Amino acid sequence: MDRFWTLMSFLHSLAGPLIMLLYPLYASVMAIESTSKVDDEQWLAYWILYSFLSLMEMLFQPILEWIPIWYDVKLALVVWLVMPQFRGAAFIYERFVREKIRKYGRLGGGGTTTGHHHKSSSPNVNLKNKFVDFMAHKKGEHEDS
Incomplete structure (x- = not known):
């Protein structure tokens, strides 16, 4: 049973880099090579949001260390942002980021x-x-x- 938990722990720690970095890198390259603009927007929005999430995580690290499920919550959020079925990154960008840019900036x-x-x-x-x-x-x- 100890080997099972060791394997599960290893897979859990490997899931983050695979889902948050490796797959988005691959999908971004494929998006650049495709003729569709929709996937370009999805992946550019993902990298904007992932950068913002990483920055916020660095700033609030002392607080987040006290939340035992933070990594799992972050992983679930990133899965939603990444999955093509949800297009979460494009949704968040369109719904919130673009609205703020239009309100406070120029777009x-x-x-x-x-x-x-x-x-x-x-x-x-x-x-x-x-x-x-x-x-x-x-x-x-x-x-x-």
Whole structure:
């Protein structure tokens, strides 16, 4: 019986990297090679959400260490994000992330063009736009201010 639990423990610890990294890496490459835009959106949304989840996990690690089932909850969430039947990553992105970007940022037709600053009610958006404009300038171009 001890060997069974050892095997189960090994499979459990192996499931995370397989589900969270290996399969999404493979699926992302396949999405890039396909002509469909739907799978591209799913996997780009997955990597955005996985990065955010990893960052939050790093920030809240002292708290999460006290939650014994955290790894299992995270694994279940990532399974939902990854499974093509659910398209969870695309759903979360469409439902929540895109809404926040539209509300606080600029999305769809309101993009930044190099050298042009648009008025915005949010100072964070202006700062972001200035950074994007700064990064977009080519060598030798100087901003007239």
